[in-house]
Each structure stands twice: as C-alpha cells, then as structure tokens.
Amino acid sequence: MTLAxxxxxxxxxxxxxxxxxxIMNINHIANSIxxxxxxxxxxxxxxxxxxxxxxxxxxxxxEHVESIVFSSRDEELQNLMTSMGDQGSFWxxxxxxxxxxxxxxVKAQNPQDTEMIAQEIEGFNxxxxxxxxxxxxxxxxxFNNFARNIGLVLIIxxxxxxxxxxxxxxxxxIYARRKEIEIMKLVGATNWFIRWPFFVEGLLxxxxxxxxxxxxxFSGYYYLNHSAGxxxxxxxxxxxxxxxxxxxxxxxxxxxxxxxxxxSVMSVRKxxxx
Amino acid sequence: MIEMQDxxxxxPNGVSALNGVSxxxxxxEFVYLVGQSGAGKSTFIKLIFREEVATSGKIEVNGKxxxxxxxxxxxxxxxxxxxxxxxxxxxxxxxxxxxVAFALEVVEESPRHIRKRVMEVLDQVGLKNKARFIPDxxxxxxxxxxxxxxxxxxxxxLLIADEPTGNLDPDTSWGIMKILEEINASGTTIxxxxxxxxxxxxIKRRVIAIEGGLIVRDxxxxxxxxxx
Numbered sequence: 001m002t003l004a005x006x007x008x009x010x011x012x013x014x015x016x017x018x019x020x021x022x023i024m025n026i027n028h029i030a031n032s033i034x035x036x037x038x039x040x041x042x043x044x045x046x047x048x049x050x051x052x053x054x055x056x057x058x059x060x061x062x063e064h065v066e067s068i069v070f071s072s073r074d075e076e077l078q079n080l081m082t083s084m085g086d087q088g089s090f091w092x093x094x095x096x097x098x099x100x101x102x103x104x105x106v107k108a109q110n111p112q113d114t115e116m117i118a119q120e121i122e123g124f125n126x127x128x129x130x131x132x133x134x135x136x137x138x139x140x141x142x143f144n145n146f147a148r149n150i151g152l153v154l155i156i157x158x159x160x161x162x163x164x165x166x167x168x169x170x171x172x173x174i175y176a177r178r179k180e181i182e183i184m185k186l187v188g189a190t191n192w193f194i195r196w197p198f199f200v201e202g203l204l205x206x207x208x209x210x211x212x213x214x215x216x217x218f219s220g221y222y223y224l225n226h227s228a229g230x231x232x233x234x235x236x237x238x239x240x241x242x243x244x245x246x247x248x249x250x251x252x253x254x255x256x257x258x259x260x261x262x263x264s265v266m267s268v269r270k271x272x273x274x
Numbered sequence: 275m276i277e278m279q280d281x282x283x284x285x286p287n288g289v290s291a292l293n294g295v296s297x298x299x300x301x302x303e304f305v306y307l308v309g310q311s312g313a314g315k316s317t318f319i320k321l322i323f324r325e326e327v328a329t330s331g332k333i334e335v336n337g338k339x340x341x342x343x344x345x346x347x348x349x350x351x352x353x354x355x356x357x358x359x360x361x362x363x364x365x366x367x368x369x370x371x372x373x374v375a376f377a378l379e380v381v382e383e384s385p386r387h388i389r390k391r392v393m394e395v396l397d398q399v400g401l402k403n404k405a406r407f408i409p410d411x412x413x414x415x416x417x418x419x420x421x422x423x424x425x426x427x428x429x430x431x432l433l434i435a436d437e438p439t440g441n442l443d444p445d446t447s448w449g450i451m452k453i454l455e456e457i458n459a460s461g462t463t464i465x466x467x468x469x470x471x472x473x474x475x476x477i478k479r480r481v482i483a484i485e486g487g488l489i490v491r492d493x494x495x496x497x498x499x500x501x502x
Contacts, residue, residue, distance in 0.1 A: 182363070183363055186323075187352065187377040187381070188428070189349060189381070191345070191349075193380060
C-alpha cells in the first residue's frame with residue numbers, strides 16, 4: 001500500500017520531469033530563435049546618402065527597439081561572399097556594380113513586437129522592402145505558447161492525480177488508526193501532535209518517490225546531452241547538463257515533497273474535526 | 275465548574291437533542307445524569323467537553339466560554355476533563371501501562387513524570403501488578419479501571435463518565451463506583467450518566483433527570499426515579 005503511493009509519486013514525477021525537460025528545452029530553443037529575429041530594412045537603391053541618413057534618424061526615433069545597425073551595400077556584398085565560401089568569388093564581378101541595397105538591421109526589444117515594428121517601418125520613405133521572416137515568426141510564437149500551456153496543464157493534472165493517490169493511501173492508514181486519533185483528541189492532543197506523524201509519512205512518501213525520477217533524469221539527460229547526436233544540428237542548443245539537471249532535480253524533489261505533504265494533510269483534516 | 279444557560283442543540287439532520295437547558299454544577303460535586311435512552315444525556319455530556327457545539331445558549335466549563343472557543347483552544351479544555359466510556363475505548367495493541375501513558379505523552383509530559391504518574395494512577399485503581407497486560411487479557415471491570423486511570427492521569431478537575439458500569443456485572447460495578455467516589459473525595463467533580471437504579475438509590479448524590487431534551491428534575495441526594 002505504501003509501495004503503491006510511492007509508485008504513484010514516482011510515475012507522476014517521472015512524467016513531470018519529462019514534460020519539464022521538454023518544455024524547458026523548447027522554451028530555451030524558442031527563446032534563442034526569438035532572440036535572433038531581426039528586421040532587415042532594405043533602403044531604396046535610388047536613395048541619396050542624405051535620404052539614407054534621414055531614414056536612419058527616423059528609425060532611431062522608433063519605440064521598443066533594442067538596436068539599429070547600418071550595413072552598407074559593400075559590407076552586404078562582403079558578407080554574402082563570405083557566407084558563400086568557395087562560390088563567393090562569383091560575386092566578385094559585382095564589386096564594381098553592386099546590385100545590393102544598403103541595409104538597416106533593426107532588433108526589437110521584445111521579439112513579439114517584431115511584426116508591429118516592421119509594419120511601421122514599411123510606411124517610411126525610401127524603404128524598398130522589409131524582411132523579417134513574417135510567416136515563420138508567427139507560427140513560431142504560436143507554437144511556443146501552445147507548447148507552454150499544454151505542458152503546464154498536463155503537469156498540474158498529474159500533480160493533482162498524485163495528490164489524490166497519496167491522500168487515499170494515507171486515508172487508509174488513518175482509518176486504521178482512527179480509534180487512536182479519537183482517543184488522542186479525547187485526552188487533549190493538539191491537532192499538530194496528531195498530524196505530524198502523517199505529515200512526516202507524506203513527506204517521506206514524496207521524497208522516496210522522487211529518487212528514481214531524479215536518477216533517470218541524471219542519466220537520461222546525460223545521454224541526451226552527450227551521445228544522442230543532437231549536436232549535429234547547431235540550431236538546436238539544448239540546455240547544458242549543469243546546472244540544468246541540478247535545478248530540475250531540485251524542482252522534482254520539491255514537487256514530490258509538496259505532493260506528499262499536501263496529500264497527507266488533506267486526508268488528516270477531516271479526522272481532526274471532533 | 276459548569277454553567278449552562280438556555281442551551282439548545284439541534285443536529286444538522288434536524289434532530290433537536292436539547293431544548294433549553296440551564297444548570298449550574300459546582301466544583302467537587304458528584305452528579306448522576308439519568309433519563310431514557312435518546313433523552314439527551316449523551317448530547318449533554320458531549321457539549322461539556324466540546325465534542326459537539328451548542329446551537330444557542332451559553333456554556334461555561336472551568337471558566338472557559340465553550341461557544342466562542344477557537345479550535346486550537348479545545349485541546350487545552352480537554353486536558354482538564356477526563357472522560358470514561360461504557361466501551362472503555364482502550365487501544366487493544368498497547369499494554370495497560372502504555373494505554374495510560376498515552377494520555378500523558380499526548381500532552382507532552384516528560385518521560386520521567388510519565389513513568390511515575392502512570393504507576394501512581396494504576397496503583398490508585400488497583401492494577402499496578404497488571405501494567406504489562408494487554409486489554410484483552412483483562413476482565414471488563416479491570417479494563418474500565420484502566421480507562422479511569424487514563425482519564426485521571428492528567429489531574430483533571432472534571433471527570434465525565436458515560437455509563438461506566440453499563441457493560442459490567444453488579445459486583446464489578448460497585449468496585450468501579452468505589453474508585454469514582456475516591457476520585458470525587460479528592461476534589462474532582464464527577465458527572466456520571468447511568469441507567470443503574472441500584473447505584474443511584476444506594477450511593478445518594480445529586481440527580482439530574484433529562485427527558486425530551488429538558489431537565490425535568492434536579493434533586494440533591496435524589497432517587498433514580500425510573501423503573502429499572
């Protein structure tokens with residue numbers, strides 16, 4: 001019976017830990033992608049140097065903007081050539097007659113504001129085009145919020161299930177000891193005197209239940225980090241082993257202990273009202 | 275010791291158990307509570323150690339107002355009240371010694387005091403030599419004496435006995451009464467609900483009769499007043 005509730009906590013925490021690992025990593029990856037989101041403002045090729053500078057001033061007056069970097073058409077060409085590697089030399093022929101635009105790279109303070117800012121910039125003079133990966137950004141934000149919310153709901157549901165299971169186990173223990181509790185109350189025991197053994201029992205159930213999930217977390221995340229081959233994809237940067245496993249273990253232990261204590265306190269409560 | 279004014283008790287299921295009871299019980303009294311089953315005796319008793327809370331009226335026990343009492347003050351009230359039941363309410367797996375010690379552990383007495391006090395009260399009820407027995411190895415009368423020992427271990431000012439001789443044969447009952455009288459003689463107030471005509475008519479004390487949730491008789495050195 002005690003084993004059953006430890007198993008319940010173990011299962012719950014295992015799922016909670018898995019979900020948290022996934023959610024926290026999705027969050028991390030999403031955040032780093034979001035961080036990279038920038039708006040490329042292509043300046044009209046026919047714009048004079050003055051007009052370009054004027055556009056820069058206008059951009060500087062925008063709100064919610066973190067940084068604005070100017071990159072001249074020559075610099076753009078250099079970047080392009082570098083990024084193409086060996087084939088970059090093909091572009092050398094354009095050095096005399098550069099077809100590229102001068103570019104302002106604008107970064108929003110809050111990535112979620114990117115679209116709003118971009119639309120504002122589109123209305124400015126001498127702007128040929130604004131690039132910011134419109135569609136991708138929207139679906140990225142939607143997906144991130146969706147993942148966060150679903151994960152949260154699942155975790156809360158799991159925690160409640162575990163509390164229910166534990167409080168049932170402890171209810172059975174208490175039922176067996178209700179005569180003892182009744183007599184304790186008769187001779188003037190305080191509620192805390194009666195409660196604390198069950199409190200300790202609940203705490204113990206929770207802590208024992210979190211041992212296996214933590215062990216699995218340590219080894220599983222080690223594998224994910226070192227041998228699963230995720231490092232082949234440089235856009236997927238999962239959270240580093242340290243301090244992530246320690247933090248998550250702490251959270252798992254805390255949730256386990258809380259579930260145990262809460263479950264036990266809930267089930268003693270109604271027996272104390274005599 | 276106990277002061278009740280126009281006390282009414284209606285249970286959540288609508289049953290009205292007490293319909294306006296007023297009474298004063300002084301320190302050191304020995305009071306019999308008589309009346310048919312279902313007349314309200316048990317409710318009267320439960321109100322005194324606040325196992326139930328009165329619906330209206332005023333109850334004062336040992337200077338404490340029971341109707342305006344906080345939950346956490348209830349244990350303190352009960353430490354001054356010993357309770358003995360018809361069915362003893364002993365813990366079957368604990369020895370006689372442990373059953374009595376339990377009441378003192380609960381109020382967090384020092385182990386030294388507990389050892390001394392348990393043997394003292396077991397001596398008082400004549401069970402010193404049976405401290406290591408478990409309740410099942412004792413007769414009914416002996417078990418009730420253990421319950422009394424437990425009830426008085428904490429030096430209560432008030433001892434409530436709900437039909438303490440209800441399950442015992444006459445001879446054994448007299449033994450229990452002798453112990454209760456000794457406890458009363460040492461200054462403890464005793465309220466005893468009983469159906470025993472013989473006891474009430476032989477050991478003459480104050481008699482309070484309850485019928486239909488009302489006190490219908492209150493006599494010093496009274497008679498049982500019902501046909502047994």
